[in-house]
């Protein structure tokens with residue numbers, strides 16, 4: 320669904336250049352639900368905006384749903400944004416109109432597009448996000464979690480193949496966040512929509528099968544599950560400590576870029592006493608690659 324290689328984004332403001340993405344690689348399969356994590360300022364929103372067609376990369380390759388995003392003209396870009404992609408933001412004021420009902424809010428994007436069957440589809444989507452009973456409530460009367468679920472229904476209104484969510488649970492409590500995540504999982508499963516969620520919520524990312532972390536505008540590491548959910552359930556019941564059972568089945572993998580370059584975790588470099596920009600000794604031994612601090616002044 321998404322393929323990007325060596326993606327670069329440079330912002331220029333007041334003569335100062337900020338390199339928000341510094342050669343990022345990412346592949347997302349069709350029908351996948353995955354998360355992107357990273358510190359504030361690491362380039363998560365920048366990446367999501369590129370994926371959503373809201374902004375153009377400065378360099379690199381970006382293909383979404385088979386389309387070369389760097390080559391789309393204005394008309395193609397508009398139809399991409401209208402037909403292929405849906406967006407959910409942290410601040411749902413960007414998604415929602417407070418003085419309309421949930422139903423009217425969901426119908427609005429379909430009205431703008433001139434779709435038939437708006438009422439029926441809006442009802443179906445509100446049911447999908449578990450809000451059938453609240454469909455006639457004004458947005459202003461709904462809780463944060465409910466509003467975020469309406470935002471998801473709106474993002475799905477035009478039947479996108481790719482759903483992007485930028486910190487969708489940043490403004491709600493932990494319990495509500497888990498509920499909102501469940502809605503993403505449900506629509507991913509039932510509608511087959513590819514879902515990419517940006518989050519800095521560690522608890523949230525723990526229950527997502529694939530989590531890619533971005534550091535300084537580059538893909539750094541990837542967490543993948545080693546076992547099926549059934550294994551996790553049985554491990555949970557064996558273990559006193561749920562968290563350690565969770566950790567046991569998750570593995571953090573460093574990402575090799577397509578040229579074979581690897582970013583080593585800062586903590587590991589610190590432990591070796593090696594600084595970024597320095598040198599290390601790399602040796603192949605049986606089935607391992609061993610990295611040791613190089614004594615550049617010695618023999």
Ligand SMILES: Nc1ncnc2c1ncn2[C@@H]1O[C@H](COP(=O)(O)OP(=O)(O)O)[C@@H](O)[C@H]1O
Nearest residue numbers: 330332337339358359360361362363364365366
């Ligand atoms: N429109 C912009 N103009 C200039 N700099 C920007 C703009 N948007 C983001 N940046 C900068 O790019 C970097 C990445 O920002 P962002 O993608 O928002 O990070 P994140 O979402 O991970 O917090 C930051 O240094 C930020 O200040």
Ligand SMILES: [Mg+2]
Nearest residue numbers: 363364365485
């Ligand atoms: Mg952001």
